[in-house]
Amino acid sequence: MLDLGLEVLFKGSNMLRLLQGLWVAVKISLISIAVSMPLGVVVGSLMTVKNKFIKLILRIYLETIRIMPQLVLLFIVYFGSTRALGWNLSGEVASIIVFVLWGAAEMGDLVRGALISIPKHQYESSKALGLSKVQTYIYIIIPQTVRRLVPLSINLITRMIKTTSLVLMIGVVEMLKVAQQIIEANRMVSPNASFGVFLVVFILYFLVCWPISMLARHLEKRWV
Amino acid sequence: MNWEFIEKYLPLYQKAAVLTVKIGLLGIVFAILVGLVCAVVLYYRVNIARQIVSFYIELSRNTPLLVQLFFIYYGLPKIGFAMSAEQCGVAGIAFLGGSYMAEALRSGLESVEPIQRESAKSLGMNSVQTMRYVILPQAVSTSIPAFVANIIFLLKETSVFSAISLMDLMFTAKDLIGLYYKTTESLFLLVVFYLIILLPVSLLGSYVERRVRYAGFGS
Amino acid sequence: MAEKILEIKNLTKKYGSQTILDGIDLSIDKGEVVVVVGPSGCGKSTLLRCINSLEDIDAGEIVHDGHKIGMVFQSYELFPHLSVLDNITLAPIKVQKRDKAEVKKQALELLKRVGLLDKADSYPRQLSGGQKQRVAIVRALCVEPEILLFDEVTAALDPEMVREVLDVMLDLAKQGRTMIIVTHEMQFAKAVADRVIFLDGGHIVEEGKPKEFFENPKTERAKKFLDVFSFDDYLKDGEGI
Numbered sequence: 001m002l003d004l005g006l007e008v009l010f011k012g013s014n015m016l017r018l019l020q021g022l023w024v025a026v027k028i029s030l031i032s033i034a035v036s037m038p039l040g041v042v043v044g045s046l047m048t049v050k051n052k053f054i055k056l057i058l059r060i061y062l063e064t065i066r067i068m069p070q071l072v073l074l075f076i077v078y079f080g081s082t083r084a085l086g087w088n089l090s091g092e093v094a095s096i097i098v099f100v101l102w103g104a105a106e107m108g109d110l111v112r113g114a115l116i117s118i119p120k121h122q123y124e125s126s127k128a129l130g131l132s133k134v135q136t137y138i139y140i141i142i143p144q145t146v147r148r149l150v151p152l153s154i155n156l157i158t159r160m161i162k163t164t165s166l167v168l169m170i171g172v173v174e175m176l177k178v179a180q181q182i183i184e185a186n187r188m189v190s191p192n193a194s195f196g197v198f199l200v201v202f203i204l205y206f207l208v209c210w211p212i213s214m215l216a217r218h219l220e221k222r223w224v
Numbered sequence: 225m226n227w228e229f230i231e232k233y234l235p236l237y238q239k240a241a242v243l244t245v246k247i248g249l250l251g252i253v254f255a256i257l258v259g260l261v262c263a264v265v266l267y268y269r270v271n272i273a274r275q276i277v278s279f280y281i282e283l284s285r286n287t288p289l290l291v292q293l294f295f296i297y298y299g300l301p302k303i304g305f306a307m308s309a310e311q312c313g314v315a316g317i318a319f320l321g322g323s324y325m326a327e328a329l330r331s332g333l334e335s336v337e338p339i340q341r342e343s344a345k346s347l348g349m350n351s352v353q354t355m356r357y358v359i360l361p362q363a364v365s366t367s368i369p370a371f372v373a374n375i376i377f378l379l380k381e382t383s384v385f386s387a388i389s390l391m392d393l394m395f396t397a398k399d400l401i402g403l404y405y406k407t408t409e410s411l412f413l414l415v416v417f418y419l420i421i422l423l424p425v426s427l428l429g430s431y432v433e434r435r436v437r438y439a440g441f442g443s
Numbered sequence: 444m445a446e447k448i449l450e451i452k453n454l455t456k457k458y459g460s461q462t463i464l465d466g467i468d469l470s471i472d473k474g475e476v477v478v479v480v481g482p483s484g485c486g487k488s489t490l491l492r493c494i495n496s497l498e499d500i501d502a503g504e505i506v507h508d509g510h511k512i513g514m515v516f517q518s519y520e521l522f523p524h525l526s527v528l529d530n531i532t533l534a535p536i537k538v539q540k541r542d543k544a545e546v547k548k549q550a551l552e553l554l555k556r557v558g559l560l561d562k563a564d565s566y567p568r569q570l571s572g573g574q575k576q577r578v579a580i581v582r583a584l585c586v587e588p589e590i591l592l593f594d595e596v597t598a599a600l601d602p603e604m605v606r607e608v609l610d611v612m613l614d615l616a617k618q619g620r621t622m623i624i625v626t627h628e629m630q631f632a633k634a635v636a637d638r639v640i641f642l643d644g645g646h647i648v649e650e651g652k653p654k655e656f657f658e659n660p661k662t663e664r665a666k667k668f669l670d671v672f673s674f675d676d677y678l679k680d681g682e683g684i
Contacts, residue, residue: 047312068415069381076415083405095325169386213282342492346583349534
């Protein structure tokens with residue numbers, strides 16, 4: 001029978017270690033999401049104000065973050081800031097900084113998009129009905145914005161979780177790194193471990209991201 | 225900033241950039257082909273093939289490229305599918321990008337009114353001719369902004385190639401940082417080269433989007 | 444006796460439990476212009492779509508002995524990505540594999556005949572509705588069909604553009620083309636038809652010469668249907684006062 005190298009995962013605490021590695025990745029995404037979502041709402045709302053200067057600054061921030069690959073951003077913060085500012089940043093903190101900056105930019109763009117997608121006559125008809133500005137926002141604009149926003153921000157969460165795989169490259173010990181360690185340690189006894197272990201990593205990422213994507217699609221169908 | 229250092233290692237970055245772009249573009253071409261096939265299968269609701277395509281799309285979209293590459297590069301050789309690092313890079317981008325291109329093209333196909341198919345049929349066209357001359361050209365032109373966005377996304381994703389020991393831009397930067405501690409210069413060159421690659425495509429993207437949004441055929 | 448070009452026997456079409464066409468028998472002679480009228484939802488358009496095999500039929504048969512059928516749609520359905528000339532020549536060149544130069548010549552002649560020669564290089568979106576529909580007719584003609592189907596081709600047009608399209612169709616009728624026309628333009632139907640078919644509830648309720656049908660309808664249902672239109676005329680007259 002074809003040796004798929006799956007047996008290493010049943011040795012000792014290997015599977016548990018892999019899952020702990022996954023938890024590191026998920027933890028980084030969760031923290032980044034928790035911080036970047038509210039920041040994104042602020043950024044996005046500010047992007048719809050009339051002040052040209054604020055708009056310009058935010059536009060530059062958004063475009064700069066967006067055009068660079070996330071790995072380049074990780075390198076800049078991890079290697080660059082250590083050098084420039086003389087501090088010693090752990091890989092985890094560097095990745096949270098990058099994901100927050102990136103997440104706030106992406107979320108900001110989603111919020112902006114959702115806000116400007118509300119047709120003008122929604123404001124006008126609210127006014128015609130005698131609603132105050134605050135009431136218009138509370139009862140008319142925000143509920144509609146949220147419905148457009150929620151599926152998109154859930155998608156952003158899966159993107160973020162997928163992107164956490166990159167933190168391996170700045171020395172964070174997450175699932176892929178643990179996988180490499182397990183494969184390396186069992187090189188002699190299980191030469192085919194790299195098939196089985198990476199397959200399991202692949203499946204684990206899928207099992208985390210897929211349900212979230214399905215939820216986003218479900219909400220999108222129901223709400224949009 | 226040490227300009228001598230920059231001048232000295234510029235050619236190294238150039239080489240790395242060429243490699244990144246070469247593998248990236250080749251992967252994108254395959255991604256478009258994969259996407260085309262998948263989109264047509266989904267559009268015609270071909271049985272079984274449709275289920276396989278949907279499964280592939282879910283797999284591809286819900287896993288990171290880095291994990292896909294590790295599996296292709298380190299895993300697959302163990303069951304007899306060995307490829308060079310370059311080939312793995314191309315395969316990885318094609319596997320990841322195929323699903324994104326498929327979705328873009330599928331929504332383009334679905335935006336073409338079904339009665340256009342009937343109109344083509346009334347003129348005597350068979351389904352292949354209808355697809356080729358009537359549906360696909362319209363679908364592609366509505367999908368172009370999504371296509372360009374996907375291309376930018378995929379070019380950015382190429383940054384993980386160094387993980388399968390391709391000597392791309394990231395690899396070069398990391399190498400120089402490790403060897404000479406010239407962090408600022410190495411990162412500066414890294415950013416400049418990525419800008420050279422991505423900025424034109426990104427500008428093209430916003431140009432195309434504006435054009436498609438405000439105009440149509442015959443303007 | 445004239446040559447029979449199309450024969451429909453016991454045609455039945457259902458959507459789910461709803462019967463749209465219920466045992467239609469109809470035969471059409473070469474060169475005949477048949478106008479199909481009836482209230483909306485009576486199955487007129489479905490009849491055309493069945494004849495052109497855009498719909499599967501549930502029972503009966505449609506015999507056209509290989510005679511080519513062309514169709515013009517209410518919504519024109521020009522191909523937006525192709526110029527007027529390419530719209531017209533696509534099928535003759537790619538499907539019928541005819542000579543490019545010859546097809547182009549024919550297309551330009553037909554365009555000239557409908558007064559659109561100067562629009563050959565325009566794109567559909569640059570044309571008015573009436574112009575689009577005339578191009579659609581030329582496109583259908585260029586594949587040289589022996590039977591032409593017209594499905595409410597003026598229904599989507601602004602009133603001032605209806606005439607230019609109907610004139611083209613009258614011209615075609617004079618040339619001796621075989622045509623089946625579904626329309627709500629009763630005056631036009633009267634002028635162009637050799638035979639009028641009144642369809643209601645999936646049945647042919649009445650058929651006959653246009654003069655007979657419009658002036659002395661035999662059935663109650665036809666009378667009622669035509670009354671609606673005379674009321675329309677009444678309103679139109681009333682506006683002038």
